[in-house]
Amino acid sequence: MGDLELIEKAKKEGIELVFDRYNKQKPLCNFGLNGTCCKNCHQGPCRIIPGKSERGICGVNAETIIARNLVRICASGASSHADHAREMLIALYKIAEKKHNHYSIKDEKKLIFLAKKLGINNRNKEIIAKRLVEEGLEDFRRQEGLYHKKEGDYLNWLKIRANKRLIKKWQRLNILPINSDLETSHALHQTTMGNDADPIHLLLTVLKLGLVDGYSGLVLGSDISDIVFGVPHLVKSTTNFGSLREDSINIIVHGHIPFIGSKIVEWSKKLEKEANGVGAKGINVVGMCCTGSELLMRQGVPFIGHLVQQELAIVTGVADVVVVDIQCIYPSLQDIASCYHTKLITTVDFVRIPGAMHIPFKVEDADISSKLIIREAIKAYTKRGTKIFIPKEKNDVIAGFSVESIKDLFSKINKNNQWQVLVDYLKKGKLKGVVAMVGCTNPKVDNSIHEEITKLLLKNNILVIGTGCWSHVAAQNGLMNMSALKYCGDGLREFLGLLKEKNRVDIPPCWHMGSCVDCGRIGVFFSEISEYLNKDLSSLPFVVSSPAFATEKAFSIASYFLAMGLNVHINPVPPIYGSPKISKFLTQDLEKVIGGRILLGDNAKKAVNEILKIIHSKKLG
Numbered sequence: 001m002g003d004l005e006l007i008e009k010a011k012k013e014g015i016e017l018v019f020d021r022y023n024k025q026k027p028l029c030n031f032g033l034n035g036t037c038c039k040n041c042h043q044g045p046c047r048i049i050p051g052k053s054e055r056g057i058c059g060v061n062a063e064t065i066i067a068r069n070l071v072r073i074c075a076s077g078a079s080s081h082a083d084h085a086r087e088m089l090i091a092l093y094k095i096a097e098k099k100h101n102h103y104s105i106k107d108e109k110k111l112i113f114l115a116k117k118l119g120i121n122n123r124n125k126e127i128i129a130k131r132l133v134e135e136g137l138e139d140f141r142r143q144e145g146l147y148h149k150k151e152g153d154y155l156n157w158l159k160i161r162a163n164k165r166l167i168k169k170w171q172r173l174n175i176l177p178i179n180s181d182l183e184t185s186h187a188l189h190q191t192t193m194g195n196d197a198d199p200i201h202l203l204l205t206v207l208k209l210g211l212v213d214g215y216s217g218l219v220l221g222s223d224i225s226d227i228v229f230g231v232p233h234l235v236k237s238t239t240n241f242g243s244l245r246e247d248s249i250n251i252i253v254h255g256h257i258p259f260i261g262s263k264i265v266e267w268s269k270k271l272e273k274e275a276n277g278v279g280a281k282g283i284n285v286v287g288m289c290c291t292g293s294e295l296l297m298r299q300g301v302p303f304i305g306h307l308v309q310q311e312l313a314i315v316t317g318v319a320d321v322v323v324v325d326i327q328c329i330y331p332s333l334q335d336i337a338s339c340y341h342t343k344l345i346t347t348v349d350f351v352r353i354p355g356a357m358h359i360p361f362k363v364e365d366a367d368i369s370s371k372l373i374i375r376e377a378i379k380a381y382t383k384r385g386t387k388i389f390i391p392k393e394k395n396d397v398i399a400g401f402s403v404e405s406i407k408d409l410f411s412k413i414n415k416n417n418q419w420q421v422l423v424d425y426l427k428k429g430k431l432k433g434v435v436a437m438v439g440c441t442n443p444k445v446d447n448s449i450h451e452e453i454t455k456l457l458l459k460n461n462i463l464v465i466g467t468g469c470w471s472h473v474a475a476q477n478g479l480m481n482m483s484a485l486k487y488c489g490d491g492l493r494e495f496l497g498l499l500k501e502k503n504r505v506d507i508p509p510c511w512h513m514g515s516c517v518d519c520g521r522i523g524v525f526f527s528e529i530s531e532y533l534n535k536d537l538s539s540l541p542f543v544v545s546s547p548a549f550a551t552e553k554a555f556s557i558a559s560y561f562l563a564m565g566l567n568v569h570i571n572p573v574p575p576i577y578g579s580p581k582i583s584k585f586l587t588q589d590l591e592k593v594i595g596g597r598i599l600l601g602d603n604a605k606k607a608v609n610e611i612l613k614i615i616h617s618k619k620l621g
């Protein structure tokens, strides 16, 4: 797919890549891999060695260390998503204040839909938006549930977006979060030296943090970005490095929040003449990682690479600017950029990379910063070297499968009960289930596992939906266009054919639901079907798989899905192996507590076997 050629090129040019650094780190530390190291205080750090040092200096055992570490992973992941969502809320408030005209409320329908759920009634959309923001921010500051536990003292977004049956279950388990910041800071406190030593209680906190991640991060983040940028609808574009252009100025937008990217797309058209002035044919904006998905599904921008490919984009020699905001940005980008003409630009105050240029980006002066960034790209283009190689491969992609757009597709078959279309196919057994593919790529893993699992699922008549870096791998391998129908079993092909016929649009077998934050859309998708059927989510043939998870966020997303009662395949094995009790609890007993558990499987066949076992045990009808 061109990656190998680029890796070869990097080698020749003496450039160190993520894969080289991974090799230098080998062998990876077993204590870290098994979850049995603790540095939560300075009596240690401590490691658990069976038969030698079974307890840390404070007396804590392996189970507790592992459970505490998982809590901390989830607190970190959840706070990343919650911070993202808060950023969106604050931006929406500024937009609603109308003190500037850089952005506007694009999707009034979504605004009203959410406002109604929150009990907000007004005729003025700006007033509605501001009140909606206040309700969202309440999820970062509510303290009421602390004094006296009352009914309803938990996240507003959970109240309006979660499945009612699940809320009751979470209430019984006492894991309904009061406010996002409180829960993540509480989790850090809970896991310091001398606090919670009960591993099961700690693992329930992992589920609670999954709900924080889900409702004050993922769902909230996607909802607000829909209001500002519009609910995604089906859109066509391209993927792979072949979407870079030698004759044009290439701007790679990398990170997670769609504000910068969308403006750069807009200004790249307006400043085209300036680009022509330096001999470039035009300005080609492409997306990397989750920003790639955000821009793809709303503006049809090509998305060219996932986490472990970000460095390779610069190695092509045609990346004029790489502009980044938050999360998943390898600091090595600057080292590599400095070997070429590439300008790396950071934009968020708390994400700085030594050597990179910093252009602060605020929604209230988005146009100014976008122009500055594009002009940096124009300048950089004039300094392009000759060490250029763009892999040719380029695949077509169909994206934009939001819950709303999926329901639109279904409504052409059943106007009033959209979910019935999917339910009928599941009941008839023509579709066996739905699997959501999520998460990262990882240098530790052969990332073709994404592609292999996906193909096996399609063959087994499973509808595959998904987000994040999975969507890059799937798209790059042609699984998000019509050519992938050849991988589908007959029942799935019939289902997709019916949708195509009734809607008169191409429907590929893998549905791109967006960036990682859009895992919230997956949650809403599953929740709505379970509510429609009035059945527990854990009784339905739905599974989640994260076959190459890398980030803390990916683990907190997994806890969100676990908390919903779904079975979640996670690979590589999360740091739980240091305790047989914890491993057993998470991979077996958890099912009795919440309905779902962690599935393991380090290759596609094993993973799909596990997934199919679950799916076959949960037949509808």
Ligand code: NFS
Pocket: 289, 290, 306, 307, 327, 328, 439, 440, 441, 467, 468, 469, 470, 515, 516, 550, 551, 553, 554
């Ligand atoms: Ni999500 Fe994985 Fe990062 Fe996006 Fe990719 S690494 S947790 S998919 S880019 S956030």
Ligand code: SF4
Pocket: 038, 039, 040, 041, 042, 043, 044, 045, 046, 055, 056, 057, 058, 059, 060, 192, 193, 194
């Ligand atoms: Fe060691 Fe306990 Fe301190 Fe952890 S909290 S570093 S196990 S003494």
